Amino acid sequence: MTLDRPAFHPGYAAEFAEDYDRWFGKRRSSGATVSALAALAGEGPVLELGIGTGRIALPLRERGIDVHGIDGSEAMVRRLREKPGGASVPVTVGDFAEVSVTGTYSLVFLAGGTFFELPDQASQARCFARVAARLAPAGVFVFDSHLPEALAAATGPQVVMEGEDHLVLCYRQLDPSVQRYRSHYVIHADGRTRHMHVDFRYAGCGELDLMAERAGLRIKERWGDWSGAPFSQESTYHVSVYERA
Missing domain, CATH: 3.40.50.150 (Vaccinia Virus protein VP39)
Structure with a gap:
């Protein structure tokens, strides 16, 4: 999940x-x-x-x-x-x-x-x-x-949502030195591709x-x-x- x-x-x-x-x-x-x-x-x-x-x-x-x-x-x-x-x-x-x-x-x-x-x-x-x-x-x-351990073990992009006309991928970058990770979302829908990233502080x-x-x-x-x-x-x-x- x-x-x-x-x-x-x-x-x-x-x-x-x-x-x-x-x-x-x-x-x-x-x-x-x-x-x-x-x-x-x-x-x-x-x-x-x-x-x-x-x-x-x-x-x-x-x-x-x-x-x-x-x-x-x-x-x-x-x-x-x-x-x-x-x-x-x-x-x-x-x-x-x-x-x-x-x-x-x-x-x-x-x-x-x-x-x-x-x-x-x-x-x-x-x-x-x-x-x-x-x-x-x-x-x-x-x-x-x-779980931080699960975050560290996860590699590669994950498919968040897919359909005939859209695809959402998530890729995480982890920085254990500051207990943070960044989730990059690549969203392809309606004929165009967008990117956004969001920062999280894990514990x-x-x-x-x-x-x-x-x-x-x-x-x-x-x-x-x-x-x-x-x-x-x-x-x-x-x-x-x-x-x-």
């Missing part, structure tokens, strides 16, 4: 918001993600950081879950608003590291590798702390992320757990994928569920 997606910087979002779901919204993986989150949602409300076009939020709403969101791209939020039911989703436009909302939530989550779009350790730790302040007493914080399980601990959270469960498979030496990514310490 390819977790990383284009970060919602204004320039990228303005150009690719209309095609994001077609190119990067995998229905099969989305279904497993939605089912797992629905099981964790409790009585709600729930908050998605990086809600984007509503790939996960809208199916959760269809299950009767009260979903709120934060996103840094007005273009992506406009696309969400155009979808059935999207106009009624409460969304705050801003930096999701700040978690600039009120109230408490039974579940706060990110999907698709979004957590690593935060550019440095300070912003990632701040996100943990701000989420902890918004969790209900029995609430959980959940997100998926690549291993130990560092994530330490940031959680400093925010007053602790690991509750760690899965090998969104279907709840065991986390093992064969896993290429993980889904981590944090609760109040």
Whole structure:
């Protein structure tokens, strides 16, 4: 499963918001993600950081879950608003590291590798702390992320999406010295080829757990994928569920 997606910087979002779901919204993986989150949602409300076009939020709403969101791209939020039911989703436009909302939530989550779009350790730790302040007493914080070892082992381009009239390839460049990787996307569609790249700051399980601990959270469960498979030496990514310490 390819977790990383284009970060919602204004320039990228303005150009690719209309095609994001077609190119990067995998229905099969989305279904497993939605089912797992629905099981964790409790009585709600729930908050998605990086809600984007509503790939996960809208199916959760269809299950009767009260979903709120934060996103840094007005273009992506406009696309969400155009979808059935999207106009009624409460969304705050801003930096999701700040978690600039009120109230408490039974579940706060990110999907698709979004957590690593935060550019440095300070912003990632701040996100943990701000989420902890918004969790209900029995609430959980959940997100998926690549394993650094799997990132280092991956070589060659990956096909993100293909069809008769389009092809999307992803190639990653890893820099372990600064715990960063750059995803290059080559997109051929409508008779032309475009290229964009997005930077991510990755962290291993130990560092994530330490940031959680400093925010007053602790690991509750760690899965090998969104279907709840065991986390093992064969896993290429993980889904981590944090609760109040």
